Amino acid sequence: MIKNVTLFVFMVCFFFSSAQAQRKIKMTDTVSTADKMLGLATLWKESAYNFVWFDKQPNLNWDSVYRAYIPKVLSASNVFEVNRVLTKFLEELKDGHTAVWVNQGFWDEIDQPPVSITRVDGKLLVYRLDSNLKDELPLKSEVLKINGREASEFLKNDSWLGFKGSEIKVLFKKPDGKEKIIVLKRNLNDLFKLGKFQYFPATNIQSSPKFAHHILKGNIGFVQINTFSDSAVVDSFKNILPTLKTQRALILDLRNNGGGNSDYALEIAKVITDKQYLVGSSWRTRINNAANKAWGSFNKAANKTPDYKYKEYQEMNAWEFHPGDTIAAAATESKLNRPVVILTSKNTFSAAEDFLIYLLGSKNIIRIGQPSAGSSGQPLRVELPIGMIARICAKRDMLPDGTDYIGIGIQPDILVPAKSIFSTDTKDEELQVALNYLKKSL
Template sequence: MSLLMKQKPRFFLLLVLFLSVIVCYSQEIGIDHQRLGQLRTEFENGKMEISNYNTACYFALSGDRTLAFVYLKKAVYDDGFADATAMEKDPDLSTLHHDALWPVILQKIEENVMKQQKVAALYFNQKDFWESKTLKTPYRENISEEEKIAGLSKFWSEAKYNFANFDLLPDLNFDSLYFAYLSKVTNTKSTLEYYQLMAKFGAMLRDGHTNVYAPQELTNELYARPLLRSRLVEGKTLIVGVYDPKLEKEGIKVGQEIVEVNGLPVKEYAARYVIPYESSSTRQDKEVRAYDYALLAGSIHQPIALQLKDKSGFMQKYSISRVKPEERSAKLAAAPFEYKMLKGNIAYIALNSFGSDSAANAFAACYENISKANAIIFDIRNNGGGSSSVGWNILSYLIQKPFPIHSWYTREYRPSFRAWNNIQQVYGGKSKLYPKEKFFYHKPVVVLTSARTFSAAEDFAAAFKSLHRGQIIGSATGGSSGQPLVISLPGNGTARICTKRDMLANGEDFVGKGVQPDKKVVPTIEDVRKGVDTVLEEAIKQLLSPKHGANKI
């Protein structure tokens, strides 16, 4: 059965009562009581929602054709049901096929299909409606003033109607901000300068899934970086990765502190040239973007000047070249899935990306060996996201029964409701995780998180917390998740806008806060210099503790 639509709770209770009566007396009235019992079980287990269509099926199975047609008409006339093929093939409705009302219903479905096709042609199939070719202009070194205003206006308008997190910005007057930026964008002297300003405008919404991206033609001017990785540790900016042998030969090492960038103290440089252009949801997210990701970004044609200090206090200046983003990614990228056994027969699994099904597939392939471990550590500290379903697939091995893991909502905009001065509503739902039929890992599990844990990886952490399946150790996640709407902008640029608010299963927010660890552990400067993974060591310590028991669901 299809087109499952939500109804009021009172109707829910009435239907449960009705189904109970039908199942009890099914043998006396000669209906398929086994099928009704199956439907009732599916309904009570949350595998089926109440809808007019499904209610018609219940009554058709019970032998009450009159009520079956009452609800089938509601489904078709009121709800707009438009799948005649599915309805005709649905065995639950087979007893209605010879009734005089059946062809009437089919005729109305045909009308619904035509209506939906007409609407779809206007709003969805017609490419020039939402993504107008008029506004999707090609890159030029300096796009026109009209294009600049149009781009700002499009982003402002799309955000005003679609952005999910305005409640987190009570002091922001978005219209006033837009008005102030109109003159700013028209005064820019190049497309490069324009997109830098647009990035700053987008960052005002303080959301990690709401960003403006410069045209591909400007990638090497804005996003080139050296083969280094930096990070803010105990208030100091440290080198945490060196990926070029030439830099190592020059004396650049992990653990050195970046004191100056291009002649400015590192924090002053970040405050002036980095932070204003980075969209971030939390303080920890801002620090990651400023000091991990964007600090050393810039033009591939301009080397970056660094003054570094080692642990003895010795300082030296370096001029370091940047490389193309794709070259750097190839050098620094980690595999989506890493697996090894640690002391105490603990399985360590790094889930570094949910950008494809690779991590879930690899976990499934290794599960026979993983299942023999005394405990599992899932490390998502460096996972920037992807698809939430990938991580949830892995978590399904940790439960024995269906369990709520996630709730969400999006804004529900109806033009007529606005005309009637109705308060804007939201539409949302909840997600359940279902166990693997043949697999259940019942032993202890720990998840490691950091501020670099972002998006779909946060959905993994939030689901794990909702399952109460074990401890989260590390630091708060980035605090940003949700479905971004991607739009084009003049000059071949793009932007995205967060349209969905994700939450824990109980409705608790983590957007704007981060999923909080059960035990906070953060690396120190000395840890980085010695190559010690303090967070992982704490997890191992917890799991080897005699007090640590398996949490079963």
């Protein structure tokens, strides 16, 4: 099953209709009341009929959320503000495969400060920033106020993002308790393009190649695949397969693989498994039958019982189930036939998780690291006014036996606790554990 979606940590791939691509939409453009309401109503409607994870939030009343966002979207004054409202609306569903997309023009006009913040125990803390600021603003500094307003209150309606080059005045409390106001410019992308930006603590996510291969000490092959969105990674892997067969084992690094096309993942899985057959994820999706829903509405009124006929259709809770596909693995002579260690993390998403599922039960494969992201499924592509597009998760992926892993992740065989996001330690703990494991097992 193809997953036409790739998740990125810093960038998102955007798609347009030809009509949208032809006209330049500026973030400062005003938006008509009709377009505002149509955008919000479209997201509400398509989610109500197609979103597959409402049961994860049993207390969420989607109609009430929609009602609450009507005044918010009506008060938005331009394209950027409408985008922020619609984005926050879908964020209420708390799903990694459900979001609002924008065209590239968004990033031509919008930027963010070169400081990354996260919420920890109710506090907004700095966990990564431009290395030029590290002496002025220590890690774990708390954001108290933004533009004179309480930080949490500011971020409810406004955003860390804003127009390129604009400034925000931030009151920080440093770990030593001292408070300091710093004026931050929204110029991260510009600094990065000019080569004047480097994250502290250092991260390799931005600069990681799609595919890399080298040989480690002890004749251990190391392959890093950071996406399954490009068929070239399959070609690259098959091109080095003869070399990998001369090495004692393979360490396959998927820790920053944001997913892509599960068919590309499958092609590599076929080669490295010792199994004869692979089984993909099982899945289910919601179905709507208007006639059954109509009959159910009258049955409910007539019977007044909790188990009336067609209840699942009338309550929009009818489902269609599909078992995982069974696929033949590669011919024996085409296989790697080597022990394989797969490194995973919370940044192992979507089609990369399909890859892990295909390999479940492979006796020659062990997973080391942290649980995967637990975010997969096929998004429904929804076109919105003013050049925006949304995706809504419409396919509920499960393990082949029907076990949910969304929001949980696929567990490693050997858990290596993740480093704190504030850590400046550059030692690769997962790789070292993998090498130690292979040293003993080989």
